[in-house]
Amino acid sequence: MTTSDGTTKKVAKKLKSLRLDRDLTQAEIADKAKMSTNYYAKIERGEVRPSVDIYERLAKALKVTASDIFPF
Numbered sequence: 532m533t534t535s536d537g538t539t540k541k542v543a544k545k546l547k548s549l550r551l552d553r554d555l556t557q558a559e560i561a562d563k564a565k566m567s568t569n570y571y572a573k574i575e576r577g578e579v580r581p582s583v584d585i586y587e588r589l590a591k592a593l594k595v596t597a598s599d600i601f602p603f
Contacts, residue, residue: 536580541602543577549593549600550575563592 550560561571565588573579574589581589590597 538602539580540577542586542600543575545600545602546589546593547575549595553593560589560592564588 550557557571557575558568561568564571564585566585570579571589574581574585586597586600590600593599
């Protein structure tokens with residue numbers, strides 16, 4: 532799903548911040564979350580709204596909880 536809503540953009544910004552805090556590349560996170568680097572990059576730019584399952588895989592890859600990712 533393609534989107535540009537505010538919550539999606541906030542989550543995207545948070546994912547990027549968490550990734551950079553851990554000094555990881557987009558490719559490293561994508562690999563850990565078992566997805567393509569291209570798809571992860573779209574998530575981080577807020578261009579797509581992934582499923583809850585994808586967010587769960589990203590949280591595990593970043594070693595954080597869902598509450599660390601979502602702004603609500």
